Amino acid sequence: MKRRGHRPSLGTKDRPRFWGRHAVTAALANPERTVRKLWGTREALVGLDLPSTLPVTFADAADLGRLVPADAPHQGIVAEVEPLEEIWLGDxxxxxxxxxxxxxxxxxxxxxxxxxxxLRSAAAFDALGIVTQDRHAPPESGTVARAASGALESVPWVRVVNLARALEEIAEAGFWRVGLTGEAPRTLAETIGRQRIALVLGAEGEGMRQNTEAHCDELAKLPISDRIESLNVSNAAAIALYALAARP
Structure with a gap:
């Protein structure tokens, strides 16, 4: 008998578990993604074109809830997957x-x-991809996949050891590196022009590190009201990507 309060493994970095219909069906549709196991209610799995070699376990909603973090909106479907192959920045x-x-x-x-x-905004506005550090960014996980609503499977995600060196490589490829910060003298619309843009955004709360700012060609701000100090980084990314897409 399981001890009170015990929860089974929720997946690992090497074998994360995805949940929710968009995240799981996108993983199943991605030829670059290996799905190892699938759990679901009969209702959720109806109509899915599943590989005959994929182990599938029918389960009720309560059992599925024990496979994922507490209160995760699994929508009746959970998958255990292999992380995607790493992508090189140069590629x-x-x-x-x-x-x-x-x-x-x-x-x-x-x-x-x-x-x-x-990632979701990057897919919506057709960004080339995202670049993060390998040690200071989350791994692929059910939480990332759920928030990305399928975009984890379609937007390339490059992890680098040294972000400053990566920004130098990005500049050599012809990108104009624009760092978003509320302290910048000019707005994003005043800085982007028509060149290829690499948007650089800093951590929640702390913003960009000084060395990262030093590796930007220009700093820019979003023209937000004085009634709020700053935007969530994902909101700022979405607005900035829209501004780029709407350039005349």
């Missing part, structure tokens, strides 16, 4: 060599909800 830059899609660089943004939401 990502080469993919976007002939277009003007923006790149998003995150400086120690560690909240998985924010990273997931930024």
């Amino acid at each position: 990502l830059i080469e993919q976007g060599r002939d277009d003007a899609r923006p790149l998003i660089v995150l400086d120690q943004v560690t909240d998985p909800h924010n990273v997931g939401a930024i």
Whole structure:
């Protein structure tokens, strides 16, 4: 008998568990993603085109709730997956060599909800990808996948050891590196022009580190009201990406 309060494993960094219909169906549809196990209610799994080799376990909602964090909105479906293969920054830059899609660089943004939401906005506004540090960013997880609403499967995510060095490589590829900070003298609209843009955003609360700011070509702010001090980093990313998409 299980001890009171005991919960089974919720997945690991090497085998995260995704939950929610958008996150799981996107993982199943991604040829680059390996899905190892699937649990679901009969209602949730109806109509899904599942590989015959995929182990599937039918379960009720209460059992599924024990496979994921407390109160996670699993929507009747949970999957255990392999993380995606790592992507090199040089390869990502080469993919976007002939277009003007923006790149998003995150400086120690560690909240998985924010990273997931930024991935979702990146997909919505057709960003080339996101770049984070490998040690100061969340791993792939159910929380990231849920917040990304499927975008984790379609937006390239590059992890680098040294962010300053990565910003230098980004500049060499022709990107104009614009760091968002409320202390900047000019707004984003006044700085972006028509060049290829790499948006650089800092951590929740602390903002960009000084060395990261030093590796930006220009700093810019969003024209928000004095009634609020700052925006959540994922909201700021979405607004900035819209501004880039709406350039005349």
